Amino acid sequence: MSIDATDIRANLSRALRHRRDPGIVEQLSAISGSSPPPPLRVSGLASCGRKQTFSHQGTKATIPGDESLIAMIQGDWGEEGCRKLLLESGYEFKDAQRELRYSNKAGEEVLRGHIDGLIGVDHGALGTEWALWEMKMMSAFRFKKCNNISDVRISSPEYFTQVQLYMHLLNMDGEKIEKTIFMAVAKDPSAANMGIKGPRLDPIYIEEISYDREVGDMLLQRAEDIYTYSLTGELWPHERNPSKDWDCSERFCEYYSKCNPKTTLRKR
Numbered sequence: 669m670s671i672d673a674t675d676i677r678a679n680l681s682r683a684l685r686h687r688r689d690p691g692i693v694e695q696l697s698a699i700s701g702s703s704p705p706p707p708l709r710v711s712g713l714a715s716c717g718r719k720q721t722f723s724h725q726g727t728k729a730t731i732p733g734d735e736s737l738i739a740m741i742q743g744d745w746g747e748e749g750c751r752k753l754l755l756e757s758g759y760e761f762k763d764a765q766r767e768l769r770y771s772n773k774a775g776e777e778v779l780r781g782h783i784d785g786l787i788g789v790d791h792g793a794l795g796t797e798w799a800l801w802e803m804k805m806m807s808a809f810r811f812k813k814c815n816n817i818s819d820v821r822i823s824s825p826e827y828f829t830q831v832q833l834y835m836h837l838l839n840m841d842g843e844k845i846e847k848t849i850f851m852a853v854a855k856d857p858s859a860a861n862m863g864i865k866g867p868r869l870d871p872i873y874i875e876e877i878s879y880d881r882e883v884g885d886m887l888l889q890r891a892e893d894i895y896t897y898s899l900t901g902e903l904w905p906h907e908r909n910p911s912k913d914w915d916c917s918e919r920f921c922e923y924y925s926k927c928n929p930k931t932t933l934r935k936r
């Protein structure tokens with residue numbers, strides 16, 4: 669190891685690859701045959717069901733580039749910084765990275781996820797009131813959209829799915845969680861404000877999302893359906909189309925070359 673730019677770049681790249689998405693690490697051990705099929709991930713349940721069956725069946729994924737790894741690490745930094753700010757503002761925190769699991773009637777683990785934590789307010793003799801806390805770092809484009817729509821259910825349905833499932837699983841675990849405090853922080857506030865006439869956007873967006881038990885039940889059913897279907901060895905039907913959906917692309921789908929959607933969709 670030496671203190672020169674080329675060496676640091678190479679060592680950094682190696683370190684970044686060690687920080688790879690845990691789903692992919694699980695997937696790689698599944699390929700080596702050393703473990704049962706990995707559970708689906710709460711954070712990915714709204715993504716293309718076909719992509720989830722690829723992952724669940726241990727199909728080798730394209731290794732994410734440094735760009736997506738850095739984005740994940742920025743998420744960790746943002747989460748840590750915001751938690752500190754909220755603590756300084758008088759809020760309480762617990763259960764950072766608490767793991768939540770859901771198993772089917774056969775005892776197979778179908779779904780797993782980790783929460784950013786629970787945020788609380790001390791009401792003295794009445795006890796502490798807790799809510800789920802979910803924090804996201806957003807690109808300028810995404811942050812602007814989030815502010816313009818002011819409803820995470822519409823602007824980022826995948827995040828809405830994620831928090832509804834977390835609240836559902838927490839309540840199944842015996843907690844009484846009725847809402848999520850959803851916080852989004854602009855990665856680049858200047859870029860997010862480009863082209864905006866009038867007041868600049870606050871770099872922190874906050875929304876309360878109420879728990880909806882029916883949505884939670886529906887999402888658990890989706891997880892069970894994809895999981896069970898995947899065990900047959902078949903791939904879930906296409907839920908995305910490269911000509912319409914941004915996430916159905918080589919950049920955002922690690923199974924794009926295996927799925928080859930342009931050809932497989934044309935054949936149908």
Ligand code: SF4
Nearest residue numbers: 716719916921924927
């Ligand atoms: S390439 Fe598109 S259709 Fe195929 S798995 Fe990925 S997101 Fe789904």
